[in-house]
Amino acid sequence: MFPAEIDVPPLTYLDQLGTIFTRFGTQDSGNISYGVQADGARYFVKTAGDPTDSRPYVDFDGRVALLRTAAELARSVTHHTMPGLHTVVESPAGPLLVYEWRDGDLLGEPAARERFQALPTEEILAALHALYELHAALDAAGWVEGDFYDGAMLYDFDARRLTVMDLDTYHRGPYRNTMGRMFGSSRFMAPEEHALGAPIDSRTTAYVMARTALVLLPEPPPALHAVLLEATTTRFPSYQAFYEAWLTASSTTADNLTNRST
Ligand SMILES: Nc1ncnc2c1ncn2[C@@H]1O[C@H](COP(=O)(O)OP(=O)(O)O)[C@@H](O)[C@H]1O
Ligand SMILES: [Mg+2]
Structure with missing residues:
Protein backbone atom coordinates (compact mmCIF):
# COMPACT_ATOMS: atom_id res chain seq x y z
CA MET A 1 0.00 0.00 0.00
CA TRP A 101 -0.97 4.37 15.64
CA ARG A 102 -1.28 3.98 19.44
CA ASP A 103 -3.89 5.53 21.69
CA GLY A 104 -2.85 6.92 25.04
CA ASP A 105 -2.10 9.97 27.12
CA LEU A 106 1.39 11.42 27.10
CA LEU A 107 2.97 10.83 30.53
CA GLY A 108 5.03 13.99 30.01
CA GLU A 109 1.82 15.98 30.49
CA PRO A 110 1.35 16.80 34.19
CA ALA A 111 -2.34 15.79 34.30
CA ALA A 112 -1.70 12.37 32.74
CA ARG A 113 1.39 11.82 34.86
CA GLU A 114 -0.49 12.59 38.07
CA ARG A 115 -3.32 10.28 37.05
CA PHE A 116 -0.78 7.54 36.36
CA GLN A 117 1.02 8.08 39.68
CA ALA A 118 -2.33 7.64 41.46
CA LEU A 119 -2.99 4.18 39.95
CA PRO A 120 -2.76 1.08 42.17
CA THR A 121 0.87 0.04 42.77
CA GLU A 122 0.33 -3.27 40.93
CA GLU A 123 -0.79 -1.46 37.77
CA ILE A 124 2.19 0.91 37.83
CA LEU A 125 4.50 -2.06 38.43
CA ALA A 126 3.02 -3.85 35.40
CA ALA A 127 3.79 -0.84 33.18
CA LEU A 128 7.31 -0.56 34.62
CA HIS A 129 7.80 -4.25 34.04
CA ALA A 130 6.93 -3.76 30.35
CA LEU A 131 9.28 -0.75 30.13
CA TYR A 132 12.14 -2.71 31.73
CA GLU A 133 11.55 -5.78 29.58
CA LEU A 134 11.68 -3.55 26.49
CA HIS A 135 14.98 -2.10 27.66
CA ALA A 136 16.38 -5.58 28.27
CA ALA A 137 15.67 -6.31 24.59
CA LEU A 138 17.11 -2.95 23.49
CA ASP A 139 20.18 -3.48 25.68
CA ALA A 140 20.71 -6.97 24.24
CA ALA A 141 20.62 -5.42 20.75
CA GLY A 142 23.27 -2.89 21.81
CA TRP A 143 21.06 0.18 22.26
CA VAL A 144 22.09 2.75 24.88
CA GLU A 145 19.70 5.29 26.36
CA GLY A 146 19.68 8.90 25.13
CA ASP A 147 17.22 11.61 26.19
CA PHE A 148 14.61 9.25 27.63
CA TYR A 149 11.93 10.91 29.77
CA ASP A 150 8.22 10.63 30.53
CA GLY A 151 7.44 12.44 27.26
CA ALA A 152 8.48 9.23 25.47
CA MET A 153 5.61 7.25 27.00
CA LEU A 154 1.91 7.06 26.23
CA TYR A 155 -0.43 5.27 28.62
CA ASP A 156 -3.83 4.01 27.59
CA PHE A 157 -5.74 4.14 30.89
CA ASP A 158 -8.65 2.04 29.54
CA ALA A 159 -6.58 -0.74 28.00
CA ARG A 160 -3.87 -0.39 30.69
CA ARG A 161 -1.33 -0.37 27.93
CA LEU A 162 2.03 1.39 27.88
CA THR A 163 3.51 2.65 24.61
CA VAL A 164 7.14 3.74 24.36
CA MET A 165 8.07 5.98 21.41
CA ASP A 166 10.48 8.68 20.29
CA LEU A 167 13.66 6.69 21.06
CA ASP A 168 15.31 8.50 18.13
CA THR A 169 18.23 9.69 20.26
CA TYR A 170 19.26 6.24 21.50
CA HIS A 171 22.71 5.14 20.32
CA ARG A 172 23.81 1.76 19.11
CA GLY A 173 26.75 1.03 21.37
CA PRO A 174 28.37 3.08 24.14
CA TYR A 175 29.17 6.70 23.36
CA ARG A 176 30.69 9.77 24.98
CA ASN A 177 29.10 12.91 26.30
CA THR A 178 30.28 15.59 23.87
CA MET A 179 27.90 18.31 25.10
CA GLY A 180 28.43 18.79 28.84
CA ARG A 181 24.81 19.03 29.87
CA MET A 182 23.17 16.78 27.33
CA PHE A 183 19.60 17.04 26.07
CA GLY A 184 17.13 15.66 28.51
CA SER A 185 14.95 16.18 31.49
CA SER A 186 17.05 16.50 34.65
CA ARG A 187 14.56 14.37 36.63
CA PHE A 188 15.73 11.38 34.58
CA MET A 189 19.34 12.12 33.66
CA ALA A 190 22.36 10.25 34.99
CA PRO A 191 25.39 12.20 36.35
CA GLU A 192 27.47 11.23 33.28
CA GLU A 193 24.89 13.01 31.12
CA HIS A 194 26.04 16.24 32.75
CA ALA A 195 29.80 15.56 32.45
CA LEU A 196 31.69 16.44 29.27
CA GLY A 197 33.68 13.46 27.98
CA ALA A 198 32.00 10.91 30.27
CA PRO A 199 31.12 7.47 28.87
CA ILE A 200 27.43 6.79 28.31
CA ASP A 201 26.63 3.08 28.31
CA SER A 202 24.29 0.43 29.66
CA ARG A 203 24.95 1.65 33.22
CA THR A 204 23.39 4.93 32.09
CA THR A 205 20.36 3.06 30.78
CA ALA A 206 20.00 1.41 34.21
CA TYR A 207 20.18 4.76 36.01
CA VAL A 208 17.60 6.43 33.78
CA MET A 209 15.19 3.50 34.05
CA ALA A 210 15.51 3.57 37.85
CA ARG A 211 14.80 7.30 37.85
CA THR A 212 11.72 6.61 35.75
CA ALA A 213 10.34 4.31 38.45
CA LEU A 214 11.19 6.82 41.17
CA VAL A 215 9.23 9.47 39.25
CA LEU A 216 6.25 7.29 38.33
CA LEU A 217 5.88 5.13 41.44
CA PRO A 218 5.48 7.37 44.48
CA GLU A 219 5.71 4.58 47.08
CA PRO A 220 7.73 1.63 45.80
CA PRO A 221 7.57 -1.56 47.90
CA PRO A 222 10.75 -1.69 50.10
CA ALA A 223 12.64 -4.41 48.17
CA LEU A 224 12.10 -2.54 44.90
CA HIS A 225 12.96 0.79 46.47
CA ALA A 226 16.29 -0.66 47.59
CA VAL A 227 17.10 -1.64 43.98
CA LEU A 228 16.15 1.82 42.70
CA LEU A 229 18.32 3.50 45.32
CA GLU A 230 21.27 1.26 44.49
CA ALA A 231 20.79 2.02 40.77
CA THR A 232 20.98 5.76 41.44
CA THR A 233 23.72 5.85 44.10
CA THR A 234 26.34 3.09 44.07
CA ARG A 235 25.03 2.04 40.63
CA PHE A 236 24.80 -1.32 38.89
CA PRO A 237 27.63 -2.39 36.53
CA SER A 238 25.22 -2.95 33.62
CA TYR A 239 21.58 -2.73 32.62
CA GLN A 240 21.40 -6.51 32.82
CA ALA A 241 22.57 -6.47 36.45
CA PHE A 242 19.97 -3.84 37.33
CA TYR A 243 17.22 -5.76 35.51
CA GLU A 244 18.06 -9.03 37.28
CA ALA A 245 18.08 -7.32 40.68
CA TRP A 246 14.71 -5.75 39.85
CA LEU A 247 13.21 -9.08 38.81
CA THR A 248 14.49 -10.78 41.97
CA ALA A 249 13.09 -8.01 44.17
CA SER A 250 9.81 -8.17 42.23
CA SER A 251 9.32 -11.86 43.00
CA THR A 252 9.98 -11.21 46.72
CA THR A 253 7.46 -8.39 46.59
CA ALA A 254 4.89 -10.58 44.84
CA ASP A 255 5.38 -13.29 47.52
CA ASN A 256 4.87 -10.72 50.25
CA LEU A 257 1.70 -9.42 48.63
CA THR A 258 0.40 -12.99 48.28
CA ASN A 259 1.30 -13.92 51.88
CA ARG A 260 -0.37 -10.81 53.17
CA SER A 261 -3.63 -11.61 51.42
CA THR A 262 -3.78 -15.30 52.50
N1 LIG B 1 2.84 5.59 17.39
C1 LIG B 1 2.21 6.66 17.87
N2 LIG B 1 0.85 6.68 17.92
C2 LIG B 1 0.19 7.77 18.37
N3 LIG B 1 0.78 8.89 18.80
C3 LIG B 1 2.14 8.93 18.79
C4 LIG B 1 2.92 7.83 18.34
N4 LIG B 1 4.23 8.16 18.44
C5 LIG B 1 4.27 9.40 18.94
N5 LIG B 1 3.02 9.89 19.15
C6 LIG B 1 2.63 11.25 19.62
O1 LIG B 1 3.26 12.20 18.77
C7 LIG B 1 4.04 13.11 19.53
C8 LIG B 1 5.29 13.48 18.74
O2 LIG B 1 6.03 12.30 18.48
P1 LIG B 1 7.57 12.19 18.88
O3 LIG B 1 8.05 10.86 18.40
O4 LIG B 1 7.76 12.52 20.32
O5 LIG B 1 8.21 13.32 17.94
P2 LIG B 1 9.33 14.43 18.19
O6 LIG B 1 10.58 13.86 17.61
O7 LIG B 1 8.84 15.60 17.42
O8 LIG B 1 9.45 14.69 19.66
C9 LIG B 1 4.32 12.38 20.84
O9 LIG B 1 4.49 13.28 21.90
C10 LIG B 1 3.08 11.53 21.03
O10 LIG B 1 2.06 12.29 21.67
MG1 LIG C 1 8.99 13.81 21.42
Missing part, protein backbone atom coordinates in the same frame (compact mmCIF):
# COMPACT_ATOMS: atom_id res chain seq x y z
CA PHE A 2 2.91 2.38 0.67
CA PRO A 3 5.32 3.27 -2.15
CA ALA A 4 9.07 3.10 -1.53
CA GLU A 5 9.42 6.66 -2.77
CA ILE A 6 7.33 9.75 -3.50
CA ASP A 7 8.27 12.88 -5.43
CA VAL A 8 5.88 15.30 -3.71
CA PRO A 9 6.06 16.82 -0.21
CA PRO A 10 4.94 14.47 2.63
CA LEU A 11 1.80 16.51 3.37
CA THR A 12 0.65 16.38 -0.27
CA TYR A 13 1.11 12.62 -0.34
CA LEU A 14 -0.62 12.00 3.00
CA ASP A 15 -3.57 14.19 1.99
CA GLN A 16 -4.08 11.95 -1.05
CA LEU A 17 -3.56 8.77 0.93
CA GLY A 18 -6.31 9.37 3.49
CA THR A 19 -7.49 11.65 6.26
CA ILE A 20 -5.02 13.52 8.42
CA PHE A 21 -6.75 13.59 11.81
CA THR A 22 -3.97 15.17 13.84
CA ARG A 23 -0.64 16.89 13.44
CA PHE A 24 2.30 17.13 15.85
CA GLY A 25 4.59 20.01 14.97
CA THR A 26 4.99 22.18 18.00
CA GLN A 27 7.72 20.11 19.67
CA ASP A 28 11.19 21.64 19.60
CA SER A 29 12.56 18.63 17.68
CA GLY A 30 11.73 20.29 14.35
CA ASN A 31 10.02 17.07 13.29
CA ILE A 32 6.46 17.13 11.97
CA SER A 33 4.30 14.06 12.47
CA TYR A 34 0.77 13.15 11.43
CA GLY A 35 -2.03 10.85 12.51
CA VAL A 36 -3.43 9.47 9.27
CA GLN A 37 -6.44 7.27 8.67
CA ALA A 38 -6.36 5.29 5.41
CA ASP A 39 -8.21 2.15 4.32
CA GLY A 40 -9.70 1.69 7.77
CA ALA A 41 -6.34 1.76 9.58
CA ARG A 42 -4.64 4.52 11.57
CA TYR A 43 -0.98 5.38 11.21
CA PHE A 44 1.51 7.64 12.96
CA VAL A 45 3.71 9.16 10.25
CA LYS A 46 6.86 10.94 11.37
CA THR A 47 8.87 13.31 9.16
CA ALA A 48 11.91 15.53 9.66
CA GLY A 49 9.78 18.61 9.02
CA ASP A 50 10.57 21.55 6.79
CA PRO A 51 14.05 21.15 5.22
CA THR A 52 14.51 24.92 5.28
CA ASP A 53 13.58 25.22 8.98
CA SER A 54 16.86 25.90 10.75
CA ARG A 55 15.32 27.14 14.02
CA PRO A 56 15.47 23.77 15.82
CA TYR A 57 18.76 22.92 17.54
CA VAL A 58 19.12 19.93 15.23
CA ASP A 59 19.29 20.96 11.54
CA PHE A 60 17.48 19.11 8.76
CA ASP A 61 20.33 16.67 8.02
CA GLY A 62 20.60 15.96 11.73
CA ARG A 63 16.84 15.36 11.99
CA VAL A 64 16.98 12.95 9.04
CA ALA A 65 19.89 11.12 10.68
CA LEU A 66 17.86 10.72 13.90
CA LEU A 67 14.93 9.30 11.93
CA ARG A 68 17.30 6.79 10.28
CA THR A 69 18.40 5.75 13.76
CA ALA A 70 14.76 5.41 14.83
CA ALA A 71 14.07 3.16 11.85
CA GLU A 72 17.12 1.03 12.64
CA LEU A 73 16.01 0.72 16.26
CA ALA A 74 12.46 -0.25 15.30
CA ARG A 75 13.75 -2.90 12.90
CA SER A 76 16.22 -4.38 15.37
CA VAL A 77 13.82 -4.87 18.31
CA THR A 78 10.14 -5.71 18.42
CA HIS A 79 8.28 -5.48 21.71
CA HIS A 80 4.62 -4.96 22.53
CA THR A 81 5.34 -1.55 24.05
CA MET A 82 6.78 -0.19 20.79
CA PRO A 83 4.56 0.81 17.86
CA GLY A 84 5.47 -1.35 14.89
CA LEU A 85 7.19 0.38 11.98
CA HIS A 86 5.25 -0.56 8.83
CA THR A 87 7.59 1.00 6.31
CA VAL A 88 9.78 3.96 5.41
CA VAL A 89 8.79 6.11 2.42
CA GLU A 90 11.51 8.29 0.87
CA SER A 91 10.53 11.84 -0.10
CA PRO A 92 12.20 15.07 -1.24
CA ALA A 93 11.86 16.15 2.42
CA GLY A 94 13.53 13.05 3.84
CA PRO A 95 12.03 9.79 5.09
CA LEU A 96 8.46 9.26 6.26
CA LEU A 97 8.43 6.71 9.07
CA VAL A 98 5.06 4.97 8.96
CA TYR A 99 4.28 3.54 12.39
CA GLU A 100 1.28 1.82 13.89
Whole structure:
Protein backbone atom coordinates (compact mmCIF):
# COMPACT_ATOMS: atom_id res chain seq x y z
CA MET A 1 0.00 0.00 0.00
CA PHE A 2 2.91 2.38 0.67
CA PRO A 3 5.32 3.27 -2.15
CA ALA A 4 9.07 3.10 -1.53
CA GLU A 5 9.42 6.66 -2.77
CA ILE A 6 7.33 9.75 -3.50
CA ASP A 7 8.27 12.88 -5.43
CA VAL A 8 5.88 15.30 -3.71
CA PRO A 9 6.06 16.82 -0.21
CA PRO A 10 4.94 14.47 2.63
CA LEU A 11 1.80 16.51 3.37
CA THR A 12 0.65 16.38 -0.27
CA TYR A 13 1.11 12.62 -0.34
CA LEU A 14 -0.62 12.00 3.00
CA ASP A 15 -3.57 14.19 1.99
CA GLN A 16 -4.08 11.95 -1.05
CA LEU A 17 -3.56 8.77 0.93
CA GLY A 18 -6.31 9.37 3.49
CA THR A 19 -7.49 11.65 6.26
CA ILE A 20 -5.02 13.52 8.42
CA PHE A 21 -6.75 13.59 11.81
CA THR A 22 -3.97 15.17 13.84
CA ARG A 23 -0.64 16.89 13.44
CA PHE A 24 2.30 17.13 15.85
CA GLY A 25 4.59 20.01 14.97
CA THR A 26 4.99 22.18 18.00
CA GLN A 27 7.72 20.11 19.67
CA ASP A 28 11.19 21.64 19.60
CA SER A 29 12.56 18.63 17.68
CA GLY A 30 11.73 20.29 14.35
CA ASN A 31 10.02 17.07 13.29
CA ILE A 32 6.46 17.13 11.97
CA SER A 33 4.30 14.06 12.47
CA TYR A 34 0.77 13.15 11.43
CA GLY A 35 -2.03 10.85 12.51
CA VAL A 36 -3.43 9.47 9.27
CA GLN A 37 -6.44 7.27 8.67
CA ALA A 38 -6.36 5.29 5.41
CA ASP A 39 -8.21 2.15 4.32
CA GLY A 40 -9.70 1.69 7.77
CA ALA A 41 -6.34 1.76 9.58
CA ARG A 42 -4.64 4.52 11.57
CA TYR A 43 -0.98 5.38 11.21
CA PHE A 44 1.51 7.64 12.96
CA VAL A 45 3.71 9.16 10.25
CA LYS A 46 6.86 10.94 11.37
CA THR A 47 8.87 13.31 9.16
CA ALA A 48 11.91 15.53 9.66
CA GLY A 49 9.78 18.61 9.02
CA ASP A 50 10.57 21.55 6.79
CA PRO A 51 14.05 21.15 5.22
CA THR A 52 14.51 24.92 5.28
CA ASP A 53 13.58 25.22 8.98
CA SER A 54 16.86 25.90 10.75
CA ARG A 55 15.32 27.14 14.02
CA PRO A 56 15.47 23.77 15.82
CA TYR A 57 18.76 22.92 17.54
CA VAL A 58 19.12 19.93 15.23
CA ASP A 59 19.29 20.96 11.54
CA PHE A 60 17.48 19.11 8.76
CA ASP A 61 20.33 16.67 8.02
CA GLY A 62 20.60 15.96 11.73
CA ARG A 63 16.84 15.36 11.99
CA VAL A 64 16.98 12.95 9.04
CA ALA A 65 19.89 11.12 10.68
CA LEU A 66 17.86 10.72 13.90
CA LEU A 67 14.93 9.30 11.93
CA ARG A 68 17.30 6.79 10.28
CA THR A 69 18.40 5.75 13.76
CA ALA A 70 14.76 5.41 14.83
CA ALA A 71 14.07 3.16 11.85
CA GLU A 72 17.12 1.03 12.64
CA LEU A 73 16.01 0.72 16.26
CA ALA A 74 12.46 -0.25 15.30
CA ARG A 75 13.75 -2.90 12.90
CA SER A 76 16.22 -4.38 15.37
CA VAL A 77 13.82 -4.87 18.31
CA THR A 78 10.14 -5.71 18.42
CA HIS A 79 8.28 -5.48 21.71
CA HIS A 80 4.62 -4.96 22.53
CA THR A 81 5.34 -1.55 24.05
CA MET A 82 6.78 -0.19 20.79
CA PRO A 83 4.56 0.81 17.86
CA GLY A 84 5.47 -1.35 14.89
CA LEU A 85 7.19 0.38 11.98
CA HIS A 86 5.25 -0.56 8.83
CA THR A 87 7.59 1.00 6.31
CA VAL A 88 9.78 3.96 5.41
CA VAL A 89 8.79 6.11 2.42
CA GLU A 90 11.51 8.29 0.87
CA SER A 91 10.53 11.84 -0.10
CA PRO A 92 12.20 15.07 -1.24
CA ALA A 93 11.86 16.15 2.42
CA GLY A 94 13.53 13.05 3.84
CA PRO A 95 12.03 9.79 5.09
CA LEU A 96 8.46 9.26 6.26
CA LEU A 97 8.43 6.71 9.07
CA VAL A 98 5.06 4.97 8.96
CA TYR A 99 4.28 3.54 12.39
CA GLU A 100 1.28 1.82 13.89
CA TRP A 101 -0.97 4.37 15.64
CA ARG A 102 -1.28 3.98 19.44
CA ASP A 103 -3.89 5.53 21.69
CA GLY A 104 -2.85 6.92 25.04
CA ASP A 105 -2.10 9.97 27.12
CA LEU A 106 1.39 11.42 27.10
CA LEU A 107 2.97 10.83 30.53
CA GLY A 108 5.03 13.99 30.01
CA GLU A 109 1.82 15.98 30.49
CA PRO A 110 1.35 16.80 34.19
CA ALA A 111 -2.34 15.79 34.30
CA ALA A 112 -1.70 12.37 32.74
CA ARG A 113 1.39 11.82 34.86
CA GLU A 114 -0.49 12.59 38.07
CA ARG A 115 -3.32 10.28 37.05
CA PHE A 116 -0.78 7.54 36.36
CA GLN A 117 1.02 8.08 39.68
CA ALA A 118 -2.33 7.64 41.46
CA LEU A 119 -2.99 4.18 39.95
CA PRO A 120 -2.76 1.08 42.17
CA THR A 121 0.87 0.04 42.77
CA GLU A 122 0.33 -3.27 40.93
CA GLU A 123 -0.79 -1.46 37.77
CA ILE A 124 2.19 0.91 37.83
CA LEU A 125 4.50 -2.06 38.43
CA ALA A 126 3.02 -3.85 35.40
CA ALA A 127 3.79 -0.84 33.18
CA LEU A 128 7.31 -0.56 34.62
CA HIS A 129 7.80 -4.25 34.04
CA ALA A 130 6.93 -3.76 30.35
CA LEU A 131 9.28 -0.75 30.13
CA TYR A 132 12.14 -2.71 31.73
CA GLU A 133 11.55 -5.78 29.58
CA LEU A 134 11.68 -3.55 26.49
CA HIS A 135 14.98 -2.10 27.66
CA ALA A 136 16.38 -5.58 28.27
CA ALA A 137 15.67 -6.31 24.59
CA LEU A 138 17.11 -2.95 23.49
CA ASP A 139 20.18 -3.48 25.68
CA ALA A 140 20.71 -6.97 24.24
CA ALA A 141 20.62 -5.42 20.75
CA GLY A 142 23.27 -2.89 21.81
CA TRP A 143 21.06 0.18 22.26
CA VAL A 144 22.09 2.75 24.88
CA GLU A 145 19.70 5.29 26.36
CA GLY A 146 19.68 8.90 25.13
CA ASP A 147 17.22 11.61 26.19
CA PHE A 148 14.61 9.25 27.63
CA TYR A 149 11.93 10.91 29.77
CA ASP A 150 8.22 10.63 30.53
CA GLY A 151 7.44 12.44 27.26
CA ALA A 152 8.48 9.23 25.47
CA MET A 153 5.61 7.25 27.00
CA LEU A 154 1.91 7.06 26.23
CA TYR A 155 -0.43 5.27 28.62
CA ASP A 156 -3.83 4.01 27.59
CA PHE A 157 -5.74 4.14 30.89
CA ASP A 158 -8.65 2.04 29.54
CA ALA A 159 -6.58 -0.74 28.00
CA ARG A 160 -3.87 -0.39 30.69
CA ARG A 161 -1.33 -0.37 27.93
CA LEU A 162 2.03 1.39 27.88
CA THR A 163 3.51 2.65 24.61
CA VAL A 164 7.14 3.74 24.36
CA MET A 165 8.07 5.98 21.41
CA ASP A 166 10.48 8.68 20.29
CA LEU A 167 13.66 6.69 21.06
CA ASP A 168 15.31 8.50 18.13
CA THR A 169 18.23 9.69 20.26
CA TYR A 170 19.26 6.24 21.50
CA HIS A 171 22.71 5.14 20.32
CA ARG A 172 23.81 1.76 19.11
CA GLY A 173 26.75 1.03 21.37
CA PRO A 174 28.37 3.08 24.14
CA TYR A 175 29.17 6.70 23.36
CA ARG A 176 30.69 9.77 24.98
CA ASN A 177 29.10 12.91 26.30
CA THR A 178 30.28 15.59 23.87
CA MET A 179 27.90 18.31 25.10
CA GLY A 180 28.43 18.79 28.84
CA ARG A 181 24.81 19.03 29.87
CA MET A 182 23.17 16.78 27.33
CA PHE A 183 19.60 17.04 26.07
CA GLY A 184 17.13 15.66 28.51
CA SER A 185 14.95 16.18 31.49
CA SER A 186 17.05 16.50 34.65
CA ARG A 187 14.56 14.37 36.63
CA PHE A 188 15.73 11.38 34.58
CA MET A 189 19.34 12.12 33.66
CA ALA A 190 22.36 10.25 34.99
CA PRO A 191 25.39 12.20 36.35
CA GLU A 192 27.47 11.23 33.28
CA GLU A 193 24.89 13.01 31.12
CA HIS A 194 26.04 16.24 32.75
CA ALA A 195 29.80 15.56 32.45
CA LEU A 196 31.69 16.44 29.27
CA GLY A 197 33.68 13.46 27.98
CA ALA A 198 32.00 10.91 30.27
CA PRO A 199 31.12 7.47 28.87
CA ILE A 200 27.43 6.79 28.31
CA ASP A 201 26.63 3.08 28.31
CA SER A 202 24.29 0.43 29.66
CA ARG A 203 24.95 1.65 33.22
CA THR A 204 23.39 4.93 32.09
CA THR A 205 20.36 3.06 30.78
CA ALA A 206 20.00 1.41 34.21
CA TYR A 207 20.18 4.76 36.01
CA VAL A 208 17.60 6.43 33.78
CA MET A 209 15.19 3.50 34.05
CA ALA A 210 15.51 3.57 37.85
CA ARG A 211 14.80 7.30 37.85
CA THR A 212 11.72 6.61 35.75
CA ALA A 213 10.34 4.31 38.45
CA LEU A 214 11.19 6.82 41.17
CA VAL A 215 9.23 9.47 39.25
CA LEU A 216 6.25 7.29 38.33
CA LEU A 217 5.88 5.13 41.44
CA PRO A 218 5.48 7.37 44.48
CA GLU A 219 5.71 4.58 47.08
CA PRO A 220 7.73 1.63 45.80
CA PRO A 221 7.57 -1.56 47.90
CA PRO A 222 10.75 -1.69 50.10
CA ALA A 223 12.64 -4.41 48.17
CA LEU A 224 12.10 -2.54 44.90
CA HIS A 225 12.96 0.79 46.47
CA ALA A 226 16.29 -0.66 47.59
CA VAL A 227 17.10 -1.64 43.98
CA LEU A 228 16.15 1.82 42.70
CA LEU A 229 18.32 3.50 45.32
CA GLU A 230 21.27 1.26 44.49
CA ALA A 231 20.79 2.02 40.77
CA THR A 232 20.98 5.76 41.44
CA THR A 233 23.72 5.85 44.10
CA THR A 234 26.34 3.09 44.07
CA ARG A 235 25.03 2.04 40.63
CA PHE A 236 24.80 -1.32 38.89
CA PRO A 237 27.63 -2.39 36.53
CA SER A 238 25.22 -2.95 33.62
CA TYR A 239 21.58 -2.73 32.62
CA GLN A 240 21.40 -6.51 32.82
CA ALA A 241 22.57 -6.47 36.45
CA PHE A 242 19.97 -3.84 37.33
CA TYR A 243 17.22 -5.76 35.51
CA GLU A 244 18.06 -9.03 37.28
CA ALA A 245 18.08 -7.32 40.68
CA TRP A 246 14.71 -5.75 39.85
CA LEU A 247 13.21 -9.08 38.81
CA THR A 248 14.49 -10.78 41.97
CA ALA A 249 13.09 -8.01 44.17
CA SER A 250 9.81 -8.17 42.23
CA SER A 251 9.32 -11.86 43.00
CA THR A 252 9.98 -11.21 46.72
CA THR A 253 7.46 -8.39 46.59
CA ALA A 254 4.89 -10.58 44.84
CA ASP A 255 5.38 -13.29 47.52
CA ASN A 256 4.87 -10.72 50.25
CA LEU A 257 1.70 -9.42 48.63
CA THR A 258 0.40 -12.99 48.28
CA ASN A 259 1.30 -13.92 51.88
CA ARG A 260 -0.37 -10.81 53.17
CA SER A 261 -3.63 -11.61 51.42
CA THR A 262 -3.78 -15.30 52.50
N1 LIG B 1 2.84 5.59 17.39
C1 LIG B 1 2.21 6.66 17.87
N2 LIG B 1 0.85 6.68 17.92
C2 LIG B 1 0.19 7.77 18.37
N3 LIG B 1 0.78 8.89 18.80
C3 LIG B 1 2.14 8.93 18.79
C4 LIG B 1 2.92 7.83 18.34
N4 LIG B 1 4.23 8.16 18.44
C5 LIG B 1 4.27 9.40 18.94
N5 LIG B 1 3.02 9.89 19.15
C6 LIG B 1 2.63 11.25 19.62
O1 LIG B 1 3.26 12.20 18.77
C7 LIG B 1 4.04 13.11 19.53
C8 LIG B 1 5.29 13.48 18.74
O2 LIG B 1 6.03 12.30 18.48
P1 LIG B 1 7.57 12.19 18.88
O3 LIG B 1 8.05 10.86 18.40
O4 LIG B 1 7.76 12.52 20.32
O5 LIG B 1 8.21 13.32 17.94
P2 LIG B 1 9.33 14.43 18.19
O6 LIG B 1 10.58 13.86 17.61
O7 LIG B 1 8.84 15.60 17.42
O8 LIG B 1 9.45 14.69 19.66
C9 LIG B 1 4.32 12.38 20.84
O9 LIG B 1 4.49 13.28 21.90
C10 LIG B 1 3.08 11.53 21.03
O10 LIG B 1 2.06 12.29 21.67
MG1 LIG C 1 8.99 13.81 21.42
